[in-house]
Amino acid sequence: MPSEEAVPACDPCLGGIEAISTAVLAMSGHLEVREVLRRITASARSLLGAEYAALGVPDDHGGFAQFVVDGVSDEQWKAIGPLPRQHGVLATMLHDPAPTRLADVRRAPAFEGWPAAHPDMTDFLGMPIVDGTEILGAVFLANKAGGFTAHDEELLRILAAHAAIALSNARLYERSRELTLAGERARIAHDLHDAVSQKLFSLRLTAQAAATLVDRDPGRARAELAEVARLAAEAADELRAVVVELRPAALEEDGLTATLASQAQVLDRAHTATVAFEARQVRALPAAQEAAVLRVAQEALHNALRHSGAGSVRVTLTGTPARGAVLRVADDGHGFDPDSVRRAGRHLGLVSMRDRAAAVGGTLTLESAPGSGTVVEMEVPGA
Template sequence: MRLDELLEGLQQQVAQVRSARDRIHTLLDAVLVIGSDLELEVVLQRIVESAVSLVDAEYGALGVLGEEGTIKQFLTVGIDEETIAGMGHYPRGEGILGLLIRHPEPLRLANLARHPSSVGFPSGHPPMTSFLGTPIKVREQVFGNLYLTDKQGAAEFDADDEAVLRTLAAAAGVAIDNARLYDDARRRQRWLAASNELTRSLLSGTEPTAVLESFTATLREMAGADLVTLAIPVGDSGELVIEAASGTRAEDARGLVLGAATLAAKVFASGETITSDAVSADPRATGGSAAVVELGPAFLVPLGTRDHVRGVLQVANVPGGPVFTDAVIDMVIGYGNQAALALEVAEHRQDADRMLVLNDRDRIARDLHDLVIQRLFAGALTLQSTLGRLADRPQEGARVQRVVDDLDDTIKVIRSTIYSLGEQERSRSEGLRARLVAAMERAAEALGFAPALRMTGLLDTNVPAGHAEHMLAVAGEALSNAARHAQATAVDVSVEVTDTALRLKVADNGHGVDPAVTRRSGLANLQQRAEELGGSFSLRPNEPSGTVVEWAAPLHTAL
């Protein structure tokens, strides 16, 4: 009898040793599995699956922590997509999960509902009883927590389960760190390649607008964002215009003028980075792209140094999208600084090219004045001196006089050309964009609010002076009508220039044009300005209320 008991005890010990051996082998296999991939999302999912398998749990989850101790990502095993959809949202870090966040130590419970910190389950959540949780640390910092529930084949998890899970969590921390280092290395590689391409494009003389569009597209891909915009200053007004945009509804944001109350203008003025979990609903923001496109998590960074900000980058996701990590923000800041340096080098090169042009213009002006005009003047004087000898031949004298008059007119034309050579460059100091912004500021005084302005295309370089004057006059008349007659509460102004045409659109939400009004001298003036340039003018009702003024002029007439 004694021998049977000893044999039975020995068999139990052998079974326990085999069970421990099998568990160790399973644990080693799990460590190999989670460490065999460097894609972070794949690693995280494998960690949860391995944890569920190791401790024979019904359900498992990994909660990745974000800022201020909240759960920003939640990966599950054992719950189907339909059940997840029925629950409405993933846990935010309350109850037992919040306890583990506040006190990152292993936690083992026989019954979840009986713990004082329990807050119950949301509607549609499957019932759960036993619980085992442990933190995952990466370089002594808590990355997230493993949550396991409902031990299969037993009422609760035991100490061995806890020890195995802690070991797995330690290995998981190493695997996560490796995956993040790999992701950071790939991001830096893409950043360096993009920076080199940006510098090469700028220095090769590629059109800056095309370079900036490529820059925002590359940045959006690198950051994994839904929308990236780049705003640059307009003159010295403190306002900015979105010069380039890439992503969701980029066309709605491109060309939008950002007033001083927008977050972008605040970043431009302060040189400080601003982050927001929901930028469209952020009380600090007024207007801007977030008012046109519904956006969620976002951050805005200055392009350049704090003392010399060249523009503002906004990187955003749609509502419900993930919050950007510190690594992504740092990457964008570094890439932005590199881009600012490349832009500055390109501008210096353009300045050098412009100086060559100016010097050449000065030389041409001097040659025209010192050589051509003097010779023409001397020739005219010579011809004039011969007129006295032709008093008896009036026909020949009249011909000579006409030649003298033509020479005098030619001298005037050349002098006008010399003057215009200098004036062309001086007129660039206040471009059409700055004048449009100033016109909106003047209109805001009469309207009682600032009109929304959108500018697209190379307005400062591709629009002839005559076209610019006509367009500014039409915009002023349309805004004046909106202020005096429409009683509008919102006015949208868009100006677009292409290779072939200049277009202006002014839309308000006021009362619209009264059909009983027959005198429209102002409207006739707008029509005349369009016809003078071979363009078009139209006036139509806006939907659901108001008026739309559209004015266009071809650019080929200025050639």
């Protein structure tokens, strides 16, 4: 639907640059889609001085996948009822990239009314949020003293362009997180199959062998039962280790240093190998860096405890002068030839660890040789 008043071809909205900058910073500092939508809505309402604001993201079934409001109390929102459908003025905006500015939305040809508890609205300004040719959603403003102007429309257009970037980034982040979680689940399932399932299978066969030897060869039966006890203990260790990895790391509540210390302590109890942790002059890191360091530490510990035959593993986290940090995971296991492993098509999680480091601007190195143990070192920058 075209605007009622054309936007003048003049220097656009210089008076609103500072306000737009504040609004853009408010909505771009978040990565969760719901929070980004809320920030966009609140920023638009504050920027233009409107009484009400809303933002709708359409689904593929004639409704809204998400709908966020600002200026409406929780009690009012509950009284209004179900989310609106894509009809009337809202539907027009979701299929037309042009802005909509009306002196009285109730007189628009496409207006179809609203629920009884819905606040009364007159002047209206709506702006699609567009990424290329795709309309991601639309932001709606209503009831501004004196009505909306061409200047307001231009301010909202600029804000919507930045909102499209923030929303696209948030969607990519959430998709990346979903893929990461899926990968973690697949890896843990693989670990369960390779480690626990095989040990339980061996345990069952050994127990069957012991049962057949009880009368014929009691000495060998006792030896087989001792092996059953050993395999059961190893299976219990493996299960405890997997449970540790399934538990969500409390990064937000405890921070990286405390979380790593806790994980090392639990793994030390769960495995026969000694697991020690030390931190030196570590400052708080950005959330993305802390998450990457934790995941790399978990992967390196996984390799050391499950594959290296190590008697001890030492984890250190050291702060750098540039406010970054260096993670070091060293074991005294049998080591390996990295080139041979790579040629054989086995990666031991190295690709994943390097990708995690690179994603936060860090680097990852690995040193290992047969009989010499393994050292994984990751360095990340600070804020």
